[in-house]
Amino acid sequence: MKKDPERPERGDRRAREGEAEGLTIVDADQVRITRDEFNRLHVRVGEGATHADVRPAWAFPISGEADFVSFLDGDGQEVLLMRHIEALDGESREALEAELGRIYFVPKITCIYQIEDAHGAARWEVETDRGHRVFDIRDREDVRVVESTRVLLQDADGNRFEVEDITALDQRSQKLLDQEL
Numbered sequence: 001m002k003k004d005p006e007r008p009e010r011g012d013r014r015a016r017e018g019e020a021e022g023l024t025i026v027d028a029d030q031v032r033i034t035r036d037e038f039n040r041l042h043v044r045v046g047e048g049a050t051h052a053d054v055r056p057a058w059a060f061p062i063s064g065e066a067d068f069v070s071f072l073d074g075d076g077q078e079v080l081l082m083r084h085i086e087a088l089d090g091e092s093r094e095a096l097e098a099e100l101g102r103i104y105f106v107p108k109i110t111c112i113y114q115i116e117d118a119h120g121a122a123r124w125e126v127e128t129d130r131g132h133r134v135f136d137i138r139d140r141e142d143v144r145v146v147e148s149t150r151v152l153l154q155d156a157d158g159n160r161f162e163v164e165d166i167t168a169l170d171q172r173s174q175k176l177l178d179q180e181l
Contacts, residue, residue, distance in 0.1 A: 028082055030045055051079045055099075112124065124136070
């Protein structure tokens with residue numbers, strides 16, 4: 001098989017730090033993540049570019065495990081795509097995981113007490129792993145099955161909730177949820 005000189009080998013540094021439509025893709029071992037005195041996140045790649053005041057986002061947040069984290073600037077534009085977060089140094093990984101945990105805070109629903117109509121929205125009263133919650137869901141499209149037994153919900157305020165496994169809910173909760181799907 002003839003080697004294409006324009007296509008980098010898998011282990012080639014150009015492949016690890018390649019450009020995809022103007023977006024820099026780097027391995028985590030080349031990245032340093034810090035916070036400034038105003039608690040804003042900054043990302044430095046090697047000895048080169050620093051991206052200030054960025055927001056991390058999982059590249060595949062709904063589908064589960066992801067190997068890529070994207071960094072967005074203040075305008076929501078992707079400035080960097082990083083892979084293999086396990087290769088980050090301790091301080092960088094701690095800063096990243098804390099920020100992702102804050103951004104992707106998703107209480108797990110463990111029991112559904114009631115779902116009732118409230119002025120055109122469905123008012124949900126539930127128990128979560130973070131305590132009792134009452135919230136409104138405007139549209140049935142905000143209740144999505146993402147896997148056969150996993151459900152994601154988004155309330156009227158943009159907060160997200162998750163049912164990890166419908167079959168783990170009690171019978172009454174399952175029946176109430178089935179009515180909304």
